[in-house]
Amino acid sequence: MSAASYTYAVARPFDPAQAAGLVGVDGAAIHLVRHQDLVAVVSPLAPADANETALRARLETLAELEAIARAHHRVVAAVAACTPTLPFRLATVHRTNDRVAQLLRREYRRFCETLDRLAGRVEVGVKIYVHHADASAGAMSVAEKTGGSGSARVGRDYLQYRREQRDRRQHAWRRATTAAEQMDAVLAGLAVDRRQHRMQSAELAAAPGENVFNAAYLVDAGRAEELAARARRLGAENPHVTIEITGPWPPYSFAGSEECT
């Protein structure tokens, strides 16, 4: 059985010398599948790995997921550095190169339109977190107040403390959400397009606090640093939130939200 085709992206043709030595998933060298003025960037995947069960099992192992994600990103970023690129979802595998060529023929117009929209543009990620410190501040003062009191008094104070803590948490969350909306309005003004992502779960959060805003902005490559600097400034001006800026990325979030068949 011949190797399957792990497909990283569709792109406008580029000088293969620029991708010389580029390796993808499992260290396999990449090659291009061509159709008119489109190329698909592909690397062979061992047949044993090219079924949904095997692939899913690999993706559910954290170390494997990281290795595949890193390889996927390495290839997409290298190609995006030299030509307009439409990234594919992680772990898009076709049975053969012929199937990849069929895809390029079938989706030719759609791919061309998307590539034209993404050409010369990059993505900047912005996440905003509310400080948990804001929500839990005040614990010390309550503890001090309850010192030396009777147990009923301690119980009442404790319930009051829990209510205040909940109110503070809600207030901090609302304040952070409002701040995020204001920042988003400014940043969207600098961008060509924006996408809002679901909030990052606490387990995945790279920054302390609760994620209240998670968006990606599509910008002309030359304006990525301007948008990032503006986001950093807006974050620094607001003491109640932490802002996390990532990128510039290839336009992962703008590759197309609907499925194509």
Added chain:
Amino acid sequence: MSAAAFPAREIALVDRLLAGGIVLAGDITLAIADIDMVQISLRALITSLDQTTRSGAAERDE
């Protein structure tokens, strides 16, 4: 494109890739379209790793 002009952590990469990129449907692909499954198991994995490293502290908190 420079690898890290702004700080980019491993988790930011995985997070972005699981939510990004065009999703193709049909019998010719094995694209992970139902990303919730992968995200859920990823979260479960991280939670279990977290519990392993912090089980001592968690028991003391009880």
